[in-house]
Each structure stands twice: as structure tokens, then as C-alpha cells.
Amino acid sequence: MKHKKRKNIxxxxxxxxxxxxxxxxxIWTILTAFKTQSEALQVxxxxxxxxxxxxxxxxxxxxxxxxxxxxNTFLMILFRVLGSVFxxxxxxxxxxxLVFPGKNVLFAIILLQMMVPGQIFILPQYMIVSKxxxxxxxxxxxxxxxxxxxxxxxxxxxxxxxxxxLEEAAVLDGCSIWKTFWKIMLxxxxxGLVSVxxxxxxxxxxxLLWPLIVNMSIDKMTLSTGLVNLMGQYSxxxxxxxxxxxxxxxxxxxxxxxxxxxFVEGIATSGTKG
Amino acid sequence: xxxxxxxKNPRLxxxxxxxxxxxxxxxxxxxxxxxxxxxxxxxxIQSIYYSFHEVxxxxxxxxxxxxxxxxxxxxxxxxxxxxxxxxxxxxxxxxGVTLSLLLAVLLNAKIKGKGLFRCIYFLPVVSAxxxxxxxxxxxxxxxxxxxxxxxxxxxxxGPDWLGSGSIAMVSVAIVGIWSMLGYNMILLLAGLQEVxxxxxxxxxxxxxxxxxxxxxxxxxxxxxxxxxxxxxxxINALQVFDTIFMMFKTSSPAFSAVESIVYLFYRYTFTNYxxxxxxxxxxxxxxxxxxxxxxxxxxxxxxxxYND
Numbered sequence: 001m002k003h004k005k006r007k008n009i010x011x012x013x014x015x016x017x018x019x020x021x022x023x024x025x026x027i028w029t030i031l032t033a034f035k036t037q038s039e040a041l042q043v044x045x046x047x048x049x050x051x052x053x054x055x056x057x058x059x060x061x062x063x064x065x066x067x068x069x070x071x072n073t074f075l076m077i078l079f080r081v082l083g084s085v086f087x088x089x090x091x092x093x094x095x096x097x098l099v100f101p102g103k104n105v106l107f108a109i110i111l112l113q114m115m116v117p118g119q120i121f122i123l124p125q126y127m128i129v130s131k132x133x134x135x136x137x138x139x140x141x142x143x144x145x146x147x148x149x150x151x152x153x154x155x156x157x158x159x160x161x162x163x164x165x166l167e168e169a170a171v172l173d174g175c176s177i178w179k180t181f182w183k184i185m186l187x188x189x190x191x192g193l194v195s196v197x198x199x200x201x202x203x204x205x206x207x208l209l210w211p212l213i214v215n216m217s218i219d220k221m222t223l224s225t226g227l228v229n230l231m232g233q234y235s236x237x238x239x240x241x242x243x244x245x246x247x248x249x250x251x252x253x254x255x256x257x258x259x260x261x262x263f264v265e266g267i268a269t270s271g272t273k274g
Numbered sequence: 275x276x277x278x279x280x281x282k283n284p285r286l287x288x289x290x291x292x293x294x295x296x297x298x299x300x301x302x303x304x305x306x307x308x309x310x311x312x313x314x315x316x317x318x319i320q321s322i323y324y325s326f327h328e329v330x331x332x333x334x335x336x337x338x339x340x341x342x343x344x345x346x347x348x349x350x351x352x353x354x355x356x357x358x359x360x361x362x363x364x365x366x367x368x369x370g371v372t373l374s375l376l377l378a379v380l381l382n383a384k385i386k387g388k389g390l391f392r393c394i395y396f397l398p399v400v401s402a403x404x405x406x407x408x409x410x411x412x413x414x415x416x417x418x419x420x421x422x423x424x425x426x427x428x429x430x431x432g433p434d435w436l437g438s439g440s441i442a443m444v445s446v447a448i449v450g451i452w453s454m455l456g457y458n459m460i461l462l463l464a465g466l467q468e469v470x471x472x473x474x475x476x477x478x479x480x481x482x483x484x485x486x487x488x489x490x491x492x493x494x495x496x497x498x499x500x501x502x503x504x505x506x507x508x509i510n511a512l513q514v515f516d517t518i519f520m521m522f523k524t525s526s527p528a529f530s531a532v533e534s535i536v537y538l539f540y541r542y543t544f545t546n547y548x549x550x551x552x553x554x555x556x557x558x559x560x561x562x563x564x565x566x567x568x569x570x571x572x573x574x575x576x577x578x579x580y581n582d
Contacts, residue, residue, distance in 0.1 A: 007484075011380050018377060019394045022452065026397060028420050029409045045423045087305040094302035098295060099285040106307060113314045117513055117563045119536055120556050121317035123324065123543050128312070147309030177298040208404055208516045209536075213544055224404035228520065231408060238412050245405040256400040260393060263400070267457060268464035 029249075033057070033242040040239050056243035063233060066247050068219055069226040073251075076141035076211075076222060077204045084148035084200045085193050092155025092192075093181050097167065107156075113149040122209065129214055140214040141222065145204055151196035154270065158192035159185065195266035198259075205252050223248040318560070324553035335550065342554035352555065354530060355538045358443065362534070363511035365447040366454075371504055373451065374458035379492065381459070382466040392463075396456035403453065407520035410449045411436065436521055442528035449517050454510070458503050465499030466492065505570045509563055515540065535559050 032040050033056055034049035060066065094100070095107050125144050134140045162185065170180040186193075211222045221229065230244045256263055285292055325342055327335035346352055377395060381388055398406060413420050414435035422432030435445040469492060477487050493500070515536040522529050524541070535555060543552030 008385075011383060011385060014376070015380055015385070015391050018373075019391055022397060022455070023394050024420075025406075025409050025413060025452075028413065032412065041418045043418065043423065044427065045418075045420065083305075087309070090302040091306040094299045098299040098302070099283060100296040100299035101286060103299075106303060109310060109315065110306070113310050115564065115567045116314070116318065117509070117556075117559055119513065119539060120321045120560045121314050123549060123553060123556070124317035124320035125313055127320070144313055147306045147313075149306070149310060149314075152306050177295060181302075202400065205400075206402055206516075208402075208519070209540065224402045227402075227404040227408060231520070238415070238418075241408050242412060245408045248405040249401045252400045252402070253397070256396070257393075260389075264392065264396065264460055267399075267460045270461070 026249075029242045029246055032239055033246050035239050037237055037239055056239045057247065060230065060240050060244045060247070064226055064230055064244075065219060066223070066226065066244070069221055069223045069248075070251065072138060072141065072215075072220060073205070073222040073224075075138045076145075077201050079138070079142040080145035080204045081197045081200045083142070083146035084151045085197050087147045088151030088155045088196050089186060089189065089193060090181075091152045092157075093159050093185060095152070095156045096159035097185075098177070110149045110152055114153065119209075122213065125210075126213055134214075136215050136217045136220045138220070141211055141220075144210060145200060145207075148196065148200055150270075151200065154196055154199075155189065155192050158189045162188055191265065191269070194262050195269050198263055198266040199270065202252075202263075223251075321553045321560075322557055324550050325557045327550045329549035329553075330547060338550070342551050345551065346554050346558060351533070351538065352535075352558070355533050355535045358532060359512050359514060359534050361443055362447055362450070362514055363508055365444065366450045366511050367504065367507050369447075370451040370454055371458060371500075371507055374455050374503070375462055375500070377455070377459045378462035378466055379488065381463055392456075392460070395459055398453045399456045401453075403516040404520060406453060407449065407517050410445075410452075411521055414445055437527055439528045439531035442522070442532045446514070446517050446521065446532055449521075450511070450514065453517075454507065458507065461503050462496065462499055465496035469495045501570075501574060505566070509566060512559070512563060512566075 031047065031049060034052050034054075035046070035056075036049075039046050039049060091110075095103065095110075121144070129135055129140045129143060134143070166184055166188075167180055170184050175184070206224075207222075208224045208228075211225045212228065215221055215225065218229070227244055227248050230241065234240050285295070324335060326337060326339060328338050328341075329335045381391060385391075416422060416432070416434045416437060419432075419435070421435065425432040433441050436442055473491050473495075474487055477491060513536055514534045518532050518534055518537050519540070522532055536559070539552050539555045539559070541552075542548045542555060546552075
């Protein structure tokens with residue numbers, strides 16, 4: 001019993017120290033975002049701001065259109081999620097359940113894409129976007145993420161795990177392939193769809209290089225590239241920089257707090273199914 | 275993964291009904307396949323093509339044979355960038371994976387507040403790197419950053435985290451580890467939850483200690499997940515860009531100690547407008563990562579225990 005108690009103290013100590021390290025940068029960001037420049041530069045540091053005024057947030061929003069950045073980021077994520085979830089479900093179903101010539105070769109192409117480092121696509125994709133005259137548009141932000149090979153792979157795994165008799169019954173009832181897929185099979189893969197959606201959203205949210213390259217004009221930037229811009233303008237005003245960072249952290253953080261279970265399960269499936 | 279071909283699959287013969295079914299199948303895979311062919315496969319071919327050309331601005335590429343590659347293999351900057359990403363991987367992979375495994379094992383025990391801990395460790399994963407890096411830049415600030423201020427209270431004068439070449443890569447690595455810890459932990463935790471509890475009970479009856487249980491039961495049984503985590507962490511480490519791009523200007527004194535291959539690729543392709551040479555750099559990265567993937571597929575069969 002005593003041994004167990006000592007072990008527990010060890011476990012909680014490690015967990016709490018690690019939690020503290022993980023969360024401290026966030027806390028410091030929040031505290032700094034409310035300070036004045038001179039409060040932030042106190043030695044030794046002043047922990048709490050003397051007033052909880054929103055002036056840094058207002059100042060940052062005046063310099064750069066963070067509302068627009070948010071809308072651009074939101075639209076990029078929305079269209080990427082809709083596209084990749086729907087197309088991955090379709091392709092995943094075909095690779096899992098339908099029989100057709102060339103299936104193995106075509107699936108190998110999908111697998112190959114997953115293994116290749118993404119940077120090799122960037123210049124050719126940029127050339128395509130610029131030839132289409134799509135630079136500085138939402139379309140440009142969406143394009144590389146409109147389909148997802150990882151999503152296809154994940155959905156294939158999901159469909160393969162479903163019992164076959166459901167489909168056989170549907171076929172006997174005279175359902176077309178489309179109807180079998182849409183009405184019977186698709187509703188059963190909801191966790192898979194959520195997983196693909198979360199992955200796509202998270203990946204798009206964290207992407208910096210692509211939006212940096214294609215959308216240089218201020219009103220088409222994402223939150224991430226907006227921050228790069230802010231950093232260029234205010235390289236030393238840390239309270240304002242932290243206010244900007246906080247604006248760019250909050251949306252996904254709030255989404256995560258609401259859909260924690262789905263996030264965690266979505267990530268977990270990618271390891272066990274992949 | 276790929277099923278053996280049956281001798282004669284009746285659904286692969288040319289009948290009206292089958293052709294109809296194939297039509298559906300091709301229609302289903304068409305959007306994804308077209309996307310992959312145009313955006314990705316074509317991209318690989320195009321990048322390789324550019325790497326044998328001189329591409330300046332939007333002029334037509336001019337064929338120059340192996341010139342870019344000859345330059346690549348005698349370019350000190352490329353070797354330096356290769357060394358930098360290897361150092362980065364050598365720091366982040368062992369420490370990052372060990373820490374995430376430790377956290378996963380601890381969280382897998384019966385403890386209170388499991389959900390809260392998991393949530394906290396996961397926070398950096400949902401934060402955009404651009405924002406995270408700005409935050410760390412502030413923490414690392416030589417004179418006013420929190421880290422050096424705390425060190426000061428213990429009468430330690432903190433280093434110039436981002437300004438000194440000898441420590442800059444460590445600073446980048448710390449951010450890397452902090453950012454990925456939660457992600458890998460979730461993957462490993464999922465692997466751990468599939469280990470049957472009876473195995474531990476059996477080991478307890480045999481009198482095995484915690485360390486022995488960990489090495490004899492946990493590690494072999496989660497080896498597929500662990501292997502997956504290690505390989506993806508290595509591959510991601512070699513592609514590091516965001517942190518370095520946000521933290522260091524090319525004029526920074528520590529720049530040469532942290533510049534990565536992707537950063538070098540970015541600079542040549544999008545700021546120096548030497549797309550041909552930039553492409554040769556990215557092809558080099560492609561070859562390295564494909565080689566690692568190849569080795570992974572081979573090794574996987576050797577030491578990973580799959581129980582199905």
C-alpha cells in the first residue's frame with residue numbers, strides 16, 4: 001500500500017510539472033497581451049498586468065485586418081474540409097468495396113502520395129495557381145487541400161471494417177451502388193468522416209508555407225501569414241504581438257475545447273488505422 | 275494490404291453489369307485521383323524537370339543538364355542545412371518520443387484528472403505554429419524574456435537563446451518538442467489502451483517490477499505504434515521550417531546554425547528566384563525521405579510485433 005502511494009505521488013508530480021511547462025507559454029501570452037510595453041519589460045518581471053484593458057487587441061486590429069484574416073482562414077478550412085471529407089468517402093468506399101480493373105495500381109498512387117514530402121509539390125502547384133490567375137484568392141488557399149490521400153486511406157480502412165451483409169442485403173433489395181453507398185454505408189462511418197474533417201482542418205490551420213507563397217496581398221492573408229506580417233511591423237512591441245498571437249490561437253482552441261473527444265479520437269485512429 | 279489476385283474474378287469480366295459497376299467505381303475515385311495526378315504526381319515530375327533547368331522568373335526553363343546537382347554537391351550551405359536538420363532530428367526525436375511515451379504510460383494508469391492532463395498536453399497541437407513561435411520568441415528574449423528572468427532569480431545569467439549559434443538549435447528543438455508532445459502522446463496512448471490488462475496482472479503474479487513490465491510487455495506490444503511515431507517524427511523533423519522561418523531572419527547571427535533544407539528551398543525558390551536550383555534542393559530532400567521510408571518498410575518486418 002505504502003509503495004503504491006509513493007508511486008502515485010511520483011506520477012502526479014511528473015504529470016503536474018509537465019502540464020505546467022505545457023501551459024505556461026499560453027498563460028504568459030495572455031498576461032503579456034494585457035500589459036503595457038513598459039510593464040512587459042519590467043525587471044524582475046511584473047506578473048499581472050495593472051489593468052485588464054483590451055487596448056493591445058484594439059491596436060493590433062487597427063493595424064491589420066484580423067477580422068478578414070479570420071474569415072479567409074475559416075473559408076479555406078471550410079472548403080478543404082467539405083471537399084476532402086466528401087471525396088475521401090467516395091474514393092475510400094470504391095477502394096474498400098468495389099471491384100474494378102487497375103484498382104491496385106491506382107491505390108498504390110494514393111499511398112505513394114502519402115509518403116512523399118509535401119514541399120516537392122509546392123513550386124509546381126504555385127505555377128498552376130499563378131497560370132490560372134488565382135494568386136491572392138480563397139481558391140488558391142483551398143486548392144492543394146481539396147482532396148486528401150490520407151483521408152482516402154482512412155475512409156478505406158473504415159469501410160473495410162464494416163460488415164458485408166448490410167451491402168449484400170441492399171443489393172438484393174435492388175439498391176444501386178450510389179444508393180447503397182449514400183444511404184446505407186456512409187451513415188455508418190460518421191466517426192471516420194469526423195476524423196478526416198478534423199485532420200484536414202488542423203492541417204490547414206497550421207499551414208504556413210502555402211498561404212505565405214500564394215497570398216501576399218493583405219486582404220487575402222490567413223491568420224498565420226497575418227502574424228508574419230505583424231511581426232514585420234512590430235518586431236519589439238511584445239504586448240501587441242502577444243495580443244495578435246492570442247487572436248490567432250483562440251478560434252481553434254475554442255473549437256478544440258468543445259470537440260475534445262472528437263479531436264483526440266480522430267488523432268488516435270490515424271495511428272491505429274494507419 | 276494488397277490482396278492476392280484471385281485466378282478469375284467474375285466481377286472483372288466484361289459484362290454489361292460489371293461495366294456499369296466499374297463506371298461507378300471510377301466516378302467515385304475520379305475527384306481524388308484527378309487531384310492527386312494534377313497536384314501531386316505532376317508536381318513530382320515537374321520539380322524533377324525543373325531541377326535540370328535554369329528557371330528564372332517566368333521565363334521558359336533553359337536546360338542545363340546536371341549543373342544544379344553539381345553545384346548542390348559542392349555547396350557548403352546545403353551541407354550545413356543537412357547537418358542542421360540532422361542535429362534537429364537527433365535532439366527532438368529521442369527526447370520528444372521518450373517524453374511522449376512517458377506521459378502516455380503515466381496517463382494510462384488509473385489516475386484522477388486524466389482528461390484535464392490530456393487536454394493540457396494537447397493545447398500546442400491545436401495552436402498555429404506562427405502564433406506559437408511568436409510566443410516562444412518572447413519567452414526566449416535575451417533581456418526581458420520569462421526564461422532568462424526566471425534564471426536570473428537563481429542568479430544564473432541566461433544565454434542569448436536565439437542570438438548565439440551554439441544554442442539556437444537547442445531553442446528551436448525545445449519548441450519542436452513542446453509542439454509535438456501531445457500529438458505523439460495521443461497516438462501512443464491509443465496503442466497502450468489496446469494492450470490487454472490481463473497481461474500485466476499475470477506479470478504481477480510472477481513478481482515483475484514496473485520497469486520489467488514496461489520493457490517486457492508494453493514496449494513489444496505497442497511496437498507498431500511506437501515505430502509509426504518514431505518514423506513520422508523523424509520525417510517531420512527533417513522537414514522543419516515554420517519555427518526557423520518565424521524565429522530567425524537571414525541576417526541573424528545564428529542563422530547559419532539553424533537554416534534547414536526547406537528554408538533553403540524556400541529562399542532559392544521564392545525569394546532568390548532561382549527555381550531550378552530550389553527544385554534540385556527539394557529533390558534532394560525527396561530522395562532522403564523516400565530512402566528513410568524504404569528503410570522503414572524493411573525494418574518494420576524485422577522488429578515490429580504485429581499480433582494479427
